[in-house]
Amino acid sequence: MPSPHRIALLFNANKVYDRHVLTGIGQYLTSTRVEWDLFMEEDFRSRTVGIHHWRGDGIIADFDDPVVGETLCGMSLPVVAVGGSYADPANYPVGIPYVATDNARLVRLAYDHLIDQGLQRFAFYGLPPMPGNRWAMEREQAFLAMTRADRLEGLVFRGSPTSAGGWGVAQEAIADWVRALPKPIGIIAVTDARARHLLQACIVADVPVPAEIAVVGIDNDPMAQLLSRIPLTSVIQGAEEMGHTAARLLHQMLHGGRLTQQRIIVPPKGINVQASSRHVPMNNPHVMRALHHIRQYACLGIKTDQVADYVGVSRTLLEEHFKRELKLTVHQAILQHKLQTARQMLADAAVPLADVAVRSGFTSLQYMYAVFRRELGCTPRQYAEAVQAGEGGPGNPEVRAERDHAAL
Known part of the structure; x- marks a missing residue:
């Protein structure tokens, strides 16, 4: 029997998105009986230190982390990238197969859902612009493009990075923003984690959800649901399909197969509608x-x-x-x-x-x-x-x- 290929998986499995990608990789291995000797950090973090000295056969990595992308570009062994989609094709890595979540369609699904609830005002709660948040900027720009196309004002609030020391000030800033918004309004949060912050801020600001503010997140994260008082509506990413596709591409590369596609964009699976977005206009x-x-x-x-x-x-x-x-x-x-x-x-x-x-x-x-x-x-x-x-x-x-x- 030939020795199994040694494959490194560079993902932060503390994130629900990365865990679902890894699940998809595992499903591919199970369904095809491919034998890989998998390397991951013991604490399931993504670290590139020493990766150039690693004697392996291939890598599947999260390229939303710019450090990972910069480190792996130019490596001699097969690499498959996983990450967010970009409106500008120049932002994709050159010469590396790339499997992407469709950022624009994630936002579109949330936006159309809020329109279906009868809302006519829209806002976006994102993340501060940082190198590791390029995917969040793509979602924000997709939101603004949609509201401009509909001749509406798209309101954006990025807030602060999450930290224990600054959480009180950050939450009050979100609450102030919520109070000042025109209402009723639908808000798309860039992730479920940010959506949970938003729901907490609405409670602090005493703003009714979803009567005055309807909230939609992205990730369908069970932990965010468990920790939210108000059940959260969330867009479901096709992350498992992304992992399955990435494993299939690497498998082909390891056996000398020719790739017919260098870039594959995976659409969202759907939307899990819960109480946070079920907006019903109330007169009283x-x-x-x-x-x-x-x-x-x-x-x-x-x-x-x-x-x-x-x-x-x-x-x-x-x-x-x-x-x-x-x-x-x-x-x-x-x-x-x-x-x-x-x-x-x-x-x-x-x-x-x-x-x-x-x-x-x-x-x-x-x-x-x-x-x-x-x-x-x-x-x-x-x-x-x-x-x-x-x-x-x-x-x-x-x-x-x-x-x-x-x-x-």
């Missing part, structure tokens, strides 16, 4: 503020009186506003939010039903069962089995649930 400011509070705290067990206290009106008056605006009581709105949260969690077979009940704010598993039977005509277990099988739920409860959730 009391209802708007109440729903903002419900989205943050419904799963923590808040009651109608607490919502009324937050809004600053009596319970009776708030109930009148809800019935007039939403045809729901405040309690029903809280319950619908809990139900929607539970439905989303039930799509994951790894989460026990008891945990679903607790994390979605039901007082007991039995109560969650009663609500599911009453609202959806099935038990949580039946719903989970149907959704995990791709059937959309028994009796297609999605239709009713989505109709109810649209108001929330």
